[in-house]
Amino acid sequence: MRVLRLGLVAYPGLGGSGIVATELAHRLAQMGHRVYLFATERPFRLPKNSPVVYIPVDLPFYPVFPGPLYTLSLAGVLEREARRLGLELVHTHYAIPHAAAAYLGLGEELPLVHTLHGTDVSVLGMDPAFHGPTRKALQRAKATTAVSRALAQEAQKAFGVSPAVIHNAVDPDRFYPRPERKKLYAEEGEWLLVHASNFRPIKRVPDIVRVFAKVRRKVQARLLLLGKGPEEGEAKRVAEELGVERWVSFHPPTPHPEEVLGAADLFLLASEEESFGQAALEALASGVPVVATAVGGVPELVRPEVGRLVELGDLEGFAQAVLDLLAHPKLPSMRKAAREYAIAHFHPERITQAYLGVYQKALES
Numbered sequence: 627m628r629v630l631r632l633g634l635v636a637y638p639g640l641g642g643s644g645i646v647a648t649e650l651a652h653r654l655a656q657m658g659h660r661v662y663l664f665a666t667e668r669p670f671r672l673p674k675n676s677p678v679v680y681i682p683v684d685l686p687f688y689p690v691f692p693g694p695l696y697t698l699s700l701a702g703v704l705e706r707e708a709r710r711l712g713l714e715l716v717h718t719h720y721a722i723p724h725a726a727a728a729y730l731g732l733g734e735e736l737p738l739v740h741t742l743h744g745t746d747v748s749v750l751g752m753d754p755a756f757h758g759p760t761r762k763a764l765q766r767a768k769a770t771t772a773v774s775r776a777l778a779q780e781a782q783k784a785f786g787v788s789p790a791v792i793h794n795a796v797d798p799d800r801f802y803p804r805p806e807r808k809k810l811y812a813e814e815g816e817w818l819l820v821h822a823s824n825f826r827p828i829k830r831v832p833d834i835v836r837v838f839a840k841v842r843r844k845v846q847a848r849l850l851l852l853g854k855g856p857e858e859g860e861a862k863r864v865a866e867e868l869g870v871e872r873w874v875s876f877h878p879p880t881p882h883p884e885e886v887l888g889a890a891d892l893f894l895l896a897s898e899e900e901s902f903g904q905a906a907l908e909a910l911a912s913g914v915p916v917v918a919t920a921v922g923g924v925p926e927l928v929r930p931e932v933g934r935l936v937e938l939g940d941l942e943g944f945a946q947a948v949l950d951l952l953a954h955p956k957l958p959s960m961r962k963a964a965r966e967y968a969i970a971h972f973h974p975e976r977i978t979q980a981y982l983g984v985y986q987k988a989l990e991s
Contacts, residue, residue, distance in 0.1 A: 632660065632713065633711070635718040636651075636719045643720040644670065649795065649974075661678045663680050664700065666684075670881060683699055684699060705732060708732060708736060714737070715985055718739070718741070721742055737991070738763075738767045740770045742901075743901055745899060747785070748777075748899055749899065751781075773923065774793065792984070793977065794977070795973065796968055804889050811848065811886070816847055817846065817847040818891050819850070819948070820892070821834045821851050823852075825857045831858070837941055837944045842873060844949055849874045851875070862874075884912065887912040892952070895916060896919055898919070902922070911972075913962065916964075
């Protein structure tokens with residue numbers, strides 16, 4: 627394929643949509659494409675030496691308005707920069723408000739591609755304040771994609787579109803087992819359990835702590851919670867209430883989560899909504915089996931040979947699944963299987979080519 631001039635739009639923070647967009651932009655730029663990434667600040671996971679060009683979206687505030695008008699600001703930046711940079715296609719990640727902003731700023735001047743990531747369909751997408759404009763923008767796009775089959779089915783019902791399914795990617799050269807680092811986070815003889823997220827209520831981080839308290843009654847273990855967000859305080863309160871705060875540590879967000887994930891024995895995910903589970907995929911590539919709630923697209927990722935699925939809200943069952951895996955005689959082989967599975971099905975080259983195929987069809991149409 628010839629060199630393309632692409633604009634990608636993303637949230638810059640800890641969420642999976644921003645990580646997927648940022649890493650896709652970086653891979654495309656490394657292939658030689660001219661890639662411009664639009665965000666309110668430099669994305670958290672964008673390497674310092676990346677060939678991606680970051681284009682800031684400023685949020686001017688005027689007292690007449692109740693708050694910064696992100697949608698209009700993004701629309702204006704896209705309209706102005708698309709002409710200046712000679713963009714051929716714009717690809718937004720997370721539909722709200724990116725799909726509507728792109729259509730407002732660019733109309734049908736350029737092919738627009740939108741990737742749906744989860745709550746932009748299942749939660750915010752169903753809000754009457756956002757649903758109509760988002761549906762119209764998605765239906766007018768050249769293409770939409772979704773990160774799981776489950777999410778694609780939801781989008782079909784919610785917005786009347788038929789997204790192509792492109793799962794998330796993980797770089798096995800970055801995420802791999804690091805057992806030598808376990809001593810940095812756990813004492814000799816302790817199991818190390820890890821969770822990583824943006825600590826939104828939907829991630830149910832306090833439930834992770836409750837599960838850990840049950841596990842800790844049976845085995846020597848330590849829980850590491852990687853991230854930051856609104857549920858951090860409640861998670862700390864629950865740890866103190868259950869008397870396990872000594873063995874629960876909170877680590878701030880890091881652009882190098884691989885250094886933590888690679889040291890873990892198990893990864894825990896208790897979400898009530900999860901379109902895919904990027905952190906769980908990164909754990910699998912790190913050779914870490916996953917115990918997760920069977921919601922959304924998680925069953926497309928966590929197979930029996932690499933982890934366990936439990937029903938949402940079944941904390942006893944969750945704890946038992948953790949204990950069963952820790953005691954499983956084939957746990958070492960499961961670690962190996964987890965990494966091999968992640969490489970075989972979610973390798974960056976495979977996923978990037980899938981997106982390039984979508985771009986090609988959008989440009990040809």
